Ligand SMILES: O=P(O)(O)OC[C@H]1O[C@](O)(COP(=O)(O)O)[C@@H](O)[C@@H]1O
């Protein structure tokens with residue numbers, strides 16, 4: 001009996017699946033920037049705000065959800081008395097919208113107040129707005145890929161990470177990479193094919209589909225890298241580990257993270273075990 005058996009995590013997945021077509025339908029005309037910035041200093045797009053409003057309504061309205069936190073809002077919102085807290089990256093890779101490239105939505109489900117530790121995560125999911133709209137949802141029992149239709153999530157199939165790695169994607173500019181990461185990257189580049197879109201959800205979905213590694217490392221002048229621990233790193237690490245893969249921040253599983261602040265960042269490596277172990281040795 002896992003937590004997801006007793007607390008209606010499925011309701012969160014269904015609410016996300018219901019919001020996804022509305023979020024996608026709202027892209028047109030919302031790729032432009034607002035005058036505002038989010039808590040991590042990114043210029044907010046109209047689409048970021050619109051997606052956040054839809055998710056706050058769909059997820060925040062659930063009886064099981066007591067707290068809602070978004071990458072686009074400074075503070076955690078109390079939205080009810082339910083035992084669950086949800087973290088939301090309403091639009092991941094939002095800068096891709098202007099170039100009509102893939103974007104996504106990331107949701108983490110915790111049975112603790114936010115900011116919460118990776119060990120408090122009971123479920124996670126991402127939606128990919130690519131040629132199709134798909135969702136990968138994970139609990140302690142594993143990861144499942146769904147097609148998203150106007151009638152919700154359909155055709156669930158296991159989203160197991162292939163044993164044989166074939167693709168990689170590395171964030172950050174090469175001159176900003178540390179020497180240790182550069183050594184690691186050079187070896188991987190000799191072995192695998194490059195697949196990097198600029199949207200974490202799309203790049204991790206490549207890895208989950210074809211095997212390999214995605215990383216946004218710590219950089220020379222930004223040791224914590226770019227990605228947000230609570231909203232991006234922990235939920236995506238949970239999904240990749242549930243699919244049979246591994247994660248690291250360079251020294252330990254991303255799920256061992258205990259963020260002290262809501263919008264802090266962390267280096268992130270996700271993919272096949274051997275490539276993650278090799279990263280930890282290279283960065284040791
Ligand atoms: O432009 P860069 O440095 O390659 O960064 C791309 C990374 O930033 C992100 O776009 C950040 O996500 P948001 O769009 O949610 O802010 C990730 O999806 C992606 O992995």
Ligand SMILES: [Mg+2]
Nearest residue numbers: 089092093232
């Ligand atoms: Mg993001």
Ligand SMILES: [Mg+2]
Nearest residue numbers: 089090091092
């Ligand atoms: Mg975002």
